[in-house]
Amino acid sequence: MIEVIEVSKSFNVGKVNQFDAVSRVSCRIAPGELTILKGPSGSGKTTLMTLIGCMARPSSGRIVLSGIGAGSLFGQQPDAEIEITSLPERFLTGIRRSAFGFIFQQFNLVRGISVLENVMLPAYPTGVNHKVLRERALTLLETFNIARHASSQVGLLSGGEMQRVAIARALINDPSVIIADEPTAHLDSRLSREFMALIEGFKSAGKTVLIASHDPIVFDSPLADQVIEMRDGALIDGSRP
Numbered sequence: 001m002i003e004v005i006e007v008s009k010s011f012n013v014g015k016v017n018q019f020d021a022v023s024r025v026s027c028r029i030a031p032g033e034l035t036i037l038k039g040p041s042g043s044g045k046t047t048l049m050t051l052i053g054c055m056a057r058p059s060s061g062r063i064v065l066s067g068i069g070a071g072s073l074f075g076q077q078p079d080a081e082i083e084i085t086s087l088p089e090r091f092l093t094g095i096r097r098s099a100f101g102f103i104f105q106q107f108n109l110v111r112g113i114s115v116l117e118n119v120m121l122p123a124y125p126t127g128v129n130h131k132v133l134r135e136r137a138l139t140l141l142e143t144f145n146i147a148r149h150a151s152s153q154v155g156l157l158s159g160g161e162m163q164r165v166a167i168a169r170a171l172i173n174d175p176s177v178i179i180a181d182e183p184t185a186h187l188d189s190r191l192s193r194e195f196m197a198l199i200e201g202f203k204s205a206g207k208t209v210l211i212a213s214h215d216p217i218v219f220d221s222p223l224a225d226q227v228i229e230m231r232d233g234a235l236i237d238g239s240r241p
């Protein structure tokens with residue numbers, strides 16, 4: 001369970017250009033479910049996801065994670081409740097690495113290294129044996145039908161192929177939560193539907209999925225368990241539970 005309690009995030013605090021990107025947002029994201037964050041550009045979806053994914057800290061409010069295996073980082077039961085907002089940076093980094101997999105709008109693949117190396121990259125800091133890691137990355141590339149490009153440079157791939165590499169990379173540390181920011185923004189309708197089919201597979205595997213999107217193929221999908229709508233940094237009442 002991810003519990004977001006009265007969370008706000010302001011930028012440029014105390015300056016003339018202070019901006020409240022997220023304002024007193026509360027929501028619950030249940031394990032194994034697909035939650036969609038919907039809303040126009042600039043409504044605060046990405047900001048909220050960076051807070052949930054331990055990439056940034058809220059200005060106020062609390063985020064509590066439980067049942068996602070993060071407890072073992074603290075010598076507690078894996079599924080123990082962890083309040084992430086007050087944690088020192090090194091713990092946030094540990095949770096981000098072990099519990100979350102990220103798929104970004106621009107895919108954020110590293111040019112100049114191979115597809116296989118891109119997929120392996122997020123696992124290097126975990127110290128997993130290189131051979132084991134390589135096998136795991138190859139298996140993921142096979143799962144997403146892209147293994148033949150393992151040694152290609154990412155710059156040579158099509159948009160759909162890049163996205164599948166980005167998905168494989170998000171899964172390399174076997175996260176329990178997948179966070180995707182506008183994952184279909186650069187895909188045509190067919191590839192967007194294929195992406196949703198992959199999401200169905202994540203759900204079947206018991207993963208919790210959070211997607212920010214203003215694409216109807218995503219937010220109108222019958223796979224969505226919860227659609228949370230944002231505007232001007234706040235939640236709109238009547239979001240579809």
Ligand SMILES: Nc1ncnc2c1ncn2[C@@H]1O[C@H](COP(=O)(O)OP(=O)(O)OP(=O)(O)O)[C@@H](O)[C@H]1O
Pocket residue numbers: 011012019020021039040041042043044045046047048182212
């Ligand atoms: N580091 C920052 N400093 C100042 N303002 C920021 C910062 N990050 C985000 N913002 C502002 O916060 C608002 C919310 O941005 P955010 O990226 O969360 O929206 P979004 O709903 O994800 O939009 P999009 O769909 O275009 O990605 C925007 O007006 C943005 O300019």
